[in-house]
Amino acid sequence: MKNKFFLVVATVAAVVLISSCAKVPQAALDAATAALDSAKLVQTDVYFPQEFAALNDSLNVMLQNIETQKSKTAADFKAIKVSADEIAVKAAELAGNVETKKAEVKAEAETMMNGAASLLDEAKTLITKAPKGKEGKAVLDEMKNELGVIETSLTEAKTAFDEGSNYVQVVDKVKAATDSLNGIITELKEAMAKAGIKI
Amino acid sequence: MKRGSLVSIIIYLVIAAVLISALVILFRALVPEPPQPEVEEARIAIAAARDHDAMVYSPRIFREAQNTYDSAMAEWKRENTRFILLRDYEGVRALAMTATEKANEATRNTISRSTSLKENLTSEINRLNKEMASFEKFFLSVPLPQDIKRNHAKGKLLVKEATIDLEKENYLGGQIKISEANEYITGTYDAAREKLEDYFRRFPDWQEWASATLRESRKSGSYAIIVEKIPGLCHLYQGGKEKYVFRAEFGKNWLGDKMSSGDLATPEGRYSVTKKLSGRSTKYHRALLINYPNKGDIQEFNEMIRNGQLSTDATIGDLIEIHGEGGKGTNWTQGCIALNNDDIDILYKYVSAGTPVTIIGSTSTLEEFYSARSQ
Numbered sequence: 001m002k003n004k005f006f007l008v009v010a011t012v013a014a015v016v017l018i019s020s021c022a023k024v025p026q027a028a029l030d031a032a033t034a035a036l037d038s039a040k041l042v043q044t045d046v047y048f049p050q051e052f053a054a055l056n057d058s059l060n061v062m063l064q065n066i067e068t069q070k071s072k073t074a075a076d077f078k079a080i081k082v083s084a085d086e087i088a089v090k091a092a093e094l095a096g097n098v099e100t101k102k103a104e105v106k107a108e109a110e111t112m113m114n115g116a117a118s119l120l121d122e123a124k125t126l127i128t129k130a131p132k133g134k135e136g137k138a139v140l141d142e143m144k145n146e147l148g149v150i151e152t153s154l155t156e157a158k159t160a161f162d163e164g165s166n167y168v169q170v171v172d173k174v175k176a177a178t179d180s181l182n183g184i185i186t187e188l189k190e191a192m193a194k195a196g197i198k199i
Numbered sequence: 200m201k202r203g204s205l206v207s208i209i210i211y212l213v214i215a216a217v218l219i220s221a222l223v224i225l226f227r228a229l230v231p232e233p234p235q236p237e238v239e240e241a242r243i244a245i246a247a248a249r250d251h252d253a254m255v256y257s258p259r260i261f262r263e264a265q266n267t268y269d270s271a272m273a274e275w276k277r278e279n280t281r282f283i284l285l286r287d288y289e290g291v292r293a294l295a296m297t298a299t300e301k302a303n304e305a306t307r308n309t310i311s312r313s314t315s316l317k318e319n320l321t322s323e324i325n326r327l328n329k330e331m332a333s334f335e336k337f338f339l340s341v342p343l344p345q346d347i348k349r350n351h352a353k354g355k356l357l358v359k360e361a362t363i364d365l366e367k368e369n370y371l372g373g374q375i376k377i378s379e380a381n382e383y384i385t386g387t388y389d390a391a392r393e394k395l396e397d398y399f400r401r402f403p404d405w406q407e408w409a410s411a412t413l414r415e416s417r418k419s420g421s422y423a424i425i426v427e428k429i430p431g432l433c434h435l436y437q438g439g440k441e442k443y444v445f446r447a448e449f450g451k452n453w454l455g456d457k458m459s460s461g462d463l464a465t466p467e468g469r470y471s472v473t474k475k476l477s478g479r480s481t482k483y484h485r486a487l488l489i490n491y492p493n494k495g496d497i498q499e500f501n502e503m504i505r506n507g508q509l510s511t512d513a514t515i516g517d518l519i520e521i522h523g524e525g526g527k528g529t530n531w532t533q534g535c536i537a538l539n540n541d542d543i544d545i546l547y548k549y550v551s552a553g554t555p556v557t558i559i560g561s562t563s564t565l566e567e568f569y570s571a572r573s574q
Contacts, residue, residue: 072233
């Protein structure tokens with residue numbers, strides 16, 4: 001009788017112990033990590049920096065929760081598996097959106113480059129018509145130098161655009177050139193209006 | 200089954216359940232508390248540091264925070280492989296707290312540094328904009344080498360790019376661009392100042408020549424011409440008093456004395472009209488030929504050949520005139536002094552062969568030059 005009693009106790013204890021040895025959802029965890037790595041490869045961190053940082057943070061939370069569960073006598077990884085699956089899905093979604101976002105920024109860069117090229121032509125034309133008083137000629141010479149430098153900068157921007165590495169930087173570079181060109185054109189038009197020259 | 204046996208079994212099961220529950224409670228009480236709160240705090244602190252761009256503005260300390268956090272997680276993972284009652288999370292807690300401290304330090308450094316960078320960038324952009332405005336005010340008409348002018352234009356564009364970086368709160372990127380802009384702009388400003396200061400070393404000579412010309416004109420009551428290159432003026436004096444002043448244009452490299460033929464410089468010194476030309480004898484409407492080179496010019500030219508400053512093939516040049524067809528708004532001649540046709544007509548009427556022609560840089564000092572342009 002005593003032996004049967006202890007057998008029952010041991011069986012119940014074993015059941016309790018075995019039930020606390022749940023497994024880490026390693027496959028789901030690996031899938032989430034792989035999804036984030038793949039997302040980084042396609043420049044998700046460049047085109048969606050905040051969203052990508054948030055996903056990385058979610059991964060860290062998940063890893064933390066895994067160890068927290070492992071620290072317990074009765075671990076439960078169900079919620080962690082769900083988190084890992086969500087991270088993998090979101091990372092894939094974000095990576096999928098990169099091409100769209102890249103295309104948007106690329107289109108913006110292209111529009112800006114075309115706009116800058118037109119402004120450059122306009123500035124060169126206006127310079128030929130602008131008044132050439134003593135100081136005016138010196139100013140025009142200075143503007144010609146500036147246009148030369150701007151043209152070089154736009155050529156560099158075109159090279160970076162063709163390489164396709166970072167359209168965000170191309171947009172910034174062309175913006176600076178465009179601002180300078182608008183300033184020069186405004187100055188030329190004002191001088192021509194003052195001198196009564198038809199634009 | 201007998202009733203007595205059933206009751207015994209039930210009693211045994213209840214006792215077993217109580218004992219097992221007691222064992223489980225005791226077991227759980229002995230299990231060490233996981234370091235979850237400390238690790239969570241470290242993770243949040245690192246995320247906050249990242250949001251402040253600590254990896255840009257405080258990279259070393261941010262990396263230390265990150266590495267320490269990774270070590271805490273690795274240590275936690277390692278402890279979790281041990282039998283549950285033998286785990287010790289104190290090491291993990293210590294690492295997590297260190298990671299939190301470092302992350303907070305990185306955030307504090309970032310805020311301080313980015314504030315300081317923003318202020319410095321704003322101040323530098325303003326300073327360079329003023330310096331560019333000064334350059335254009337003082338030196339736009341000074342014939343500087345093309346590479347210096349191009350550098351000034353490069354600096355100007357870099358300031359524009361740095362301004363965009365400032366707007367986008369990319370202070371580090373802006374700082375790099377503004378440093379480069381500073382080198383270009385300050386370099387061109389310094390080069391221009393140096394060139395002008397070097398040129399004005401001849402001021403005592405100019406002053407002496409101009410004074411002597413006016414003195415003689417006053418004494419004899421005759422006409423005299425004084426040409427000033429810096430303001431681009433040609434004065435006609437009679438009896439020491441100014442009768443007319445005309446706008447004048449010079450050789451492209453007018454800043455300095457003429458040294459040789461083809462240098463596109465207008466000579467400086469005391470000369471006189473040798474011949475008056477008009478009609479078919481000049482292609483510049485009317486012209487007054489002067490006696491360049493004079494004795495001093497020839498002496499200087501020979502010395503420069505001797506000490507190798509000029510090639511032995513060089514020639515001194517001649518046929519320097521005051522002529523018409525000017526009014527182009529730029530310095531375009533081969534070294535002559537150009538007036539517009541109406542002005543050369545007036546000058547031509549009054550001067551004759553022998554009329555003194557004194558060509559100088561300026562009757563005003565360099566300080567007066569800067570002062571006049573500051574207004």
